[in-house]
Amino acid sequence: GAVVSQHPSWVICKSGTSVKIECRSLDFQATTMFWYRQFPKQSLMLMATSNEGSKATYEQGVEKDKFLINHASLTLSTLTVTSAHPEDSSFYICSARGPGLAGANEQYFGPGTRLTVT
Amino acid sequence: DAKTTQPTSMDCAEGRAANLPCNHSTISGNEYVYWYRQIHSQGPQYIIHGLKNNETNEMASLIITEDRKSSTLILPHATLRDTAVYYCIVRVAGGNQGGKLIFGQGTELSVKP
Numbered sequence: 454g455a456v457v458s459q460h461p462s463w464v465i466c467k468s469g470t471s472v473k474i475e476c477r478s479l480d481f482q483a484t485t486m487f488w489y490r491q492f493p494k495q496s497l498m499l500m501a502t503s504n505e506g507s508k509a510t511y512e513q514g515v516e517k518d519k520f521l522i523n524h525a526s527l528t529l530s531t532l533t534v535t536s537a538h539p540e541d542s543s544f545y546i547c548s549a550r551g552p553g554l555a556g557a558n559e560q561y562f563g564p565g566t567r568l569t570v571t
Numbered sequence: 572d573a574k575t576t577q578p579t580s581m582d583c584a585e586g587r588a589a590n591l592p593c594n595h596s597t598i599s600g601n602e603y604v605y606w607y608r609q610i611h612s613q614g615p616q617y618i619i620h621g622l623k624n625n626e627t628n629e630m631a632s633l634i635i636t637e638d639r640k641s642s643t644l645i646l647p648h649a650t651l652r653d654t655a656v657y658y659c660i661v662r663v664a665g666g667n668q669g670g671k672l673i674f675g676q677g678t679e680l681s682v683k684p
Binding site for chain 1: 607609612613614615616617620658671672673674675676677
């Protein structure tokens with residue numbers, strides 16, 4: 454299957470600082486990327502959808518000024534958590550979809566980034 | 572997107588078939604059934620998807636009822652590494668304009684020796 458990578462795999466930051474998470478599609482062009490958040494023992498919650506070269510579309514209740522998403526190329530999307538607080542500690546997972554994938558309908562996920570805000 | 576209903580948890584003996592049910596009684600005609608699984612602390616892994624015909628790949632089989640209101644994911648010979656949370660999701664497909672994958676609570680499958 455197609456490969457999606459995330460960097461870093463885990464990060465610890467101090468409250469009030471910003472942290473950037475990268476998501477890359479390694480062997481296909483991702484015209485659409487998605488960002489999810491997952492708290493312990495809960496399911497994945499979709500945060501936003503981004504199309505290459507366009508502004509991201511955020512789900513209801515997700516603060517766009519706090520979670521900045523950039524999808525400047527067909528292989529890279531970034532999520533920046535600004536002024537992070539302990540309640541932002543979570544598992545952040547990106548996902549990518551694009552033309553040319555088998556069946557053209559699958560969506561592939563990265564391994565996730567564990568963010569801990571102290 | 573239509574909602575799905577899955578049992579919260581299931582057990583399966585190693586080497587036996589694991590049959591995971593999913594109800595999606597409000598599915599629309601243009602919505603596909605997708606299955607993903609998530610092993611602890613990893614990103615979800617695509618398993619299989621289908622519209623109305625039964626599907627099989629190297630990982631699993633997907634059986635969709637004729638009225639499309641329910642489906643079953645079959646892992647033919649479960650191993651300990653199949654222990655994971657399995658998510659059944661319905662969404663509109665169609666290249667880049669396909670719908671979003673919205674995850675429910677899934678079924679926690681425990682494969683026991």
